[in-house]
Amino acid sequence: MARLLYRLFIAAVAAALMSSCNSDQKILEQNVNEIAGIWHYAGNEAGQPVDVYLGFYPENNRFDLYQKVGEGAYKHYTGTFSMSLSKVLGGKYDSGFAWAREYTVSRSGNILKLSAGDYSFEYTYAEVIPEEVTGHSVPTRSDDMLPIL
Amino acid sequence: MFRYFKMFLAVAASFSVAACSIENLENGSSLPESNNAMKILNTPEESVPNSLLLYLDDAKISDEAYAAELLSKTGGLELDPVFPGADSDENERKYGLHRWYELTLAEGVDLQKAATILADEAAVTRVQYNKVMEVASDVNVFGAEPAPQTTGVFNDPLLPDQWHYINDGKVVGDAVAGADINVKDAWKLTAGDSRVIVAVIDEGVDFEHPDLKDNMWVNEAEKNGKTGVDDDGNGYIDDIHGYDFYSDTVLFNNPKAPYSGHGTHVAGTVAAVNNNGIGVCGVAGGSGKGDGVRIMSCQAFKNDAGASSVHTAKAIRYAAKMGATILQCSFGNTASYDSDKMFREELTAEYEALRYFRETANSPEVIDGGVIIFAAGNNSQSSSSYPGAYNDIISVTAFGPDYRAAYYTNYGPGCNIAAPGGELTIGGSVNNKSGVLSTVPVNVNESGYGYLQGTSMACPHVSGIAALGLSYLYKLGKKMTVDEFQALMLTSVNDIDQFHIGQKNTQVGTSFGMMALEPYRKQLGTGAIDTWRFLMSLEGTPCHLVEVGKEQNSDLSAYLGDGAYNMVILDVEMSEADQAALGLEKKPEVRFGKLIINPTKAGSAKVIIKAIAGGNQVGGDKVVGGQEITREISLVARPVAAANGGWL
Numbered sequence: 001m002a003r004l005l006y007r008l009f010i011a012a013v014a015a016a017l018m019s020s021c022n023s024d025q026k027i028l029e030q031n032v033n034e035i036a037g038i039w040h041y042a043g044n045e046a047g048q049p050v051d052v053y054l055g056f057y058p059e060n061n062r063f064d065l066y067q068k069v070g071e072g073a074y075k076h077y078t079g080t081f082s083m084s085l086s087k088v089l090g091g092k093y094d095s096g097f098a099w100a101r102e103y104t105v106s107r108s109g110n111i112l113k114l115s116a117g118d119y120s121f122e123y124t125y126a127e128v129i130p131e132e133v134t135g136h137s138v139p140t141r142s143d144d145m146l147p148i149l
Numbered sequence: 150m151f152r153y154f155k156m157f158l159a160v161a162a163s164f165s166v167a168a169c170s171i172e173n174l175e176n177g178s179s180l181p182e183s184n185n186a187m188k189i190l191n192t193p194e195e196s197v198p199n200s201l202l203l204y205l206d207d208a209k210i211s212d213e214a215y216a217a218e219l220l221s222k223t224g225g226l227e228l229d230p231v232f233p234g235a236d237s238d239e240n241e242r243k244y245g246l247h248r249w250y251e252l253t254l255a256e257g258v259d260l261q262k263a264a265t266i267l268a269d270e271a272a273v274t275r276v277q278y279n280k281v282m283e284v285a286s287d288v289n290v291f292g293a294e295p296a297p298q299t300t301g302v303f304n305d306p307l308l309p310d311q312w313h314y315i316n317d318g319k320v321v322g323d324a325v326a327g328a329d330i331n332v333k334d335a336w337k338l339t340a341g342d343s344r345v346i347v348a349v350i351d352e353g354v355d356f357e358h359p360d361l362k363d364n365m366w367v368n369e370a371e372k373n374g375k376t377g378v379d380d381d382g383n384g385y386i387d388d389i390h391g392y393d394f395y396s397d398t399v400l401f402n403n404p405k406a407p408y409s410g411h412g413t414h415v416a417g418t419v420a421a422v423n424n425n426g427i428g429v430c431g432v433a434g435g436s437g438k439g440d441g442v443r444i445m446s447c448q449a450f451k452n453d454a455g456a457s458s459v460h461t462a463k464a465i466r467y468a469a470k471m472g473a474t475i476l477q478c479s480f481g482n483t484a485s486y487d488s489d490k491m492f493r494e495e496l497t498a499e500y501e502a503l504r505y506f507r508e509t510a511n512s513p514e515v516i517d518g519g520v521i522i523f524a525a526g527n528n529s530q531s532s533s534s535y536p537g538a539y540n541d542i543i544s545v546t547a548f549g550p551d552y553r554a555a556y557y558t559n560y561g562p563g564c565n566i567a568a569p570g571g572e573l574t575i576g577g578s579v580n581n582k583s584g585v586l587s588t589v590p591v592n593v594n595e596s597g598y599g600y601l602q603g604t605s606m607a608c609p610h611v612s613g614i615a616a617l618g619l620s621y622l623y624k625l626g627k628k629m630t631v632d633e634f635q636a637l638m639l640t641s642v643n644d645i646d647q648f649h650i651g652q653k654n655t656q657v658g659t660s661f662g663m664m665a666l667e668p669y670r671k672q673l674g675t676g677a678i679d680t681w682r683f684l685m686s687l688e689g690t691p692c693h694l695v696e697v698g699k700e701q702n703s704d705l706s707a708y709l710g711d712g713a714y715n716m717v718i719l720d721v722e723m724s725e726a727d728q729a730a731l732g733l734e735k736k737p738e739v740r741f742g743k744l745i746i747n748p749t750k751a752g753s754a755k756v757i758i759k760a761i762a763g764g765n766q767v768g769g770d771k772v773v774g775g776q777e778i779t780r781e782i783s784l785v786a787r788p789v790a791a792a793n794g795g796w797l
Contacts (some may be wrong), residue, residue, distance in 0.1 A: 037521070046751060046753040046786070046787065048753060065796060066796070069692040070193055070689070071689030071690065072688050072689030075707055077796075093791065093795050095704070096794070097792045099797045100790055100791045120791055136685065137685070140795075
């Protein structure tokens with residue numbers, strides 16, 4: 001009898017855990033889907049015009065970042081991102097460098113807000129990254145090679 | 150005037166030689182004493198046996214009596230200005246081009262003795278032996294058959310075989326995808342501009358080649374003038390697409406002439422006509438709408454014969470005078486020089502012609518002078534040949550489709566940048582398709598196309614990219630100095646050092662064997678040239694982001710090239726006002742391509758980085774070395790920035 005009760009207890013815990021896992025998975029998916037797509041920010045930084053396009057692709061947890069500060073071509077960065085249950089977004093560039101910060105995510109309609117402490121930016125949803133951006137960009141190094149002395 | 154002068158002197162000389170005692174000028178007799186040996190700039194090895202260059206005092210220019218006297222004293226037959234017409238051009242006079250004369254000696258006259266006699270003349274300031282140069286490629290052409298079109302850009306059927314433009318890694322077993330000049334997307338921005346003229350100093354270009362003729366430079370005055378007449382008065386008759394300085398005659402296009410194909414091959418890489426449904430593509434060959442850059446053929450070589458100092462100096466000066474902005478030179482001196490000073494002092498006529506080209510702005514809307522590009526040389530030696538090694542001339546090394554140094558390429562001091570030169574022997578067997586594919590005259594290969602290898606083939610890739618760069622500046626409406634333009638080109642590179650580990654199987658000496666790759670590391674220049682990055686850099690230099698409140702090593706490879714970690718930094722400058730704007734306690738440094746900085750305030754500032762493009766020391770009057778380049782980068786310090794300057 002005790003053995004039966006024990007088995008029932010284990011099964012109940014497992015079911016609860018599975019349910020919890022499924023529920024966490026669902027939340028994660030929801031969180032990630034919240035940022036999926038292309039986001040645009042245009043503004044000014046230290047007197048220099050800034051134009052940034054961010055693309056988040058949940059299917060492989062990869063991102064594209066096109067940034068231009070000042071004149072010239074866009075710098076194109078790629079890498080991977082991860083999202084926590086509590087909507088904290090982190091990432092790593094393909095060059096091996098980590099993002100400078102982790103960001104708390106909040107979305108309201110077509111606006112995505114990424115905050116790190118007192119620092120936050122609002123991005124507007126965009127259908128695509130325009131061709132004049134992708135077609136005027138320079139890829140950044142894809143791996144962080146060590147100096148060969 | 151000068152042709153008359155030449156005839157007069159020839160007649161006068163024949164009397165003089167007969168009348169004067171010339172036995173002491175013949176081979177084998179004793180050298181006359183000279184107190185003016187310092188006037189003799191170089192030595193007679195590997196020079197033309199019956200020719201000397203003189204630099205005359207201004208007062209003796211066009212003095213026919215004095216010219217006759219010189220002929221008489223030396224056993225000379227002719228005394229001709231090296232640069233006809235320079236006397237009446239104020240700009241050319243500034244470079245002293247009007248003072249250079251070529252003395253042609255009678256057969257049997259001792260060259261050294263003639264030089265010594267000339268050096269004793271008060272009105273002869275310098276005497277230079279007429280050195281011979283060599284082309285930098287193995288002239289061994291293999292024909293090409295069209296392949297199915299798969300590139301998705303231009304419709305030229307041989308483009309898929311031009312791995313040096315678009316390398317999918319399949320051309321040979323050891324090929325590396327991307328070991329090319331990354332031009333495919335660049336062609337969407339510009340494929341050329343007919344206002345840009347590239348002078349090809351080489352063997353003559355087959356100007357009737359169907360894949361070149363539409364991109365040949367045309368001298369309209371001569372084209373529309375009378376045959377046999379110097380219609381534009383530039384001293385050269387019927388120079389419609391250029392001139393043959395080797396034979397001092399009109400460029401001719403005789404399919405049966407003994408051309409090696411070198412000049413035509415080089416020209417095709419620069420600007421074979423693109424998108425015309427035949428043959429190959431050129432780097433700056435246009436989009437099929439008449440917008441390719443123009444090729445000016447300045448013939449200084451003939452088949453296997455080397456060009457002399459006179460031939461090349463004349464050709465270079467002609468290029469500058471007739472409107473070229475890029476000088477494509479796939480050749481070099483066989484002699485070695487210890488420094489720029491030595492080259493300058495020994496080959497002064499070429500040097501002055503090069504300086505004249507460099508400082509002549511034939512595309513003044515986009516650049517303030519000319520860009521000179523030379524092959525590094527094919528002797529597998531550990532320094533660039535001259536003139537390429539000269540400080541502000543770009544010297545091009547070669548890699549194969551495996552992104553590794555080709556076995557023949559020169560490397561080391563004086564080399565500035567690497568480009569595809571082909572290598573037929575990768576993997577230990579001969580495969581023609583790993584050479585560079587371009588145009589050749591039909592007498593060389595009946596298809597009109599063929600594969601060659603050499604730094605001669607790498608060089609026109611860089612010339613073509615420079616031509617694309619100028620074309621893009623026209624499109625952007627921007628203007629640069631030559632120094633700025635070259636600095637951007639030399640930092641628009643991909644890292645090539647990472648591939649130089651271990652060995653590769655290729656030609657070693659005269660047989661196949663394993664070639665060590667380590668000696669080439671950091672020795673091929675700043676890296677492998679990347680057309681796309683270059684065009685992007687011409688658009689402007691974006692700001693680099695750094696983070697406030699943190700000491701960081703911020704990656705500058707986007708500005709200094711992917712090989713930045715190996716680049717020698719000479720200086721990092723930032724004004725005191727800018728340091729204050731970022732709240733810096735000390736001036737930033739750059740190590741291994743990373744900016745070491747600790748801003749304490751948000752703001753913007755400019756940092757000026759001086760670095761060496763190629764090698765560990767700057768070339769100049771003491772050593773052979775790389776070019777000093779300057780990059781100015783705007784920094785923006787903000788609360789958030791990744792170590793690679795990323796926004797997030």
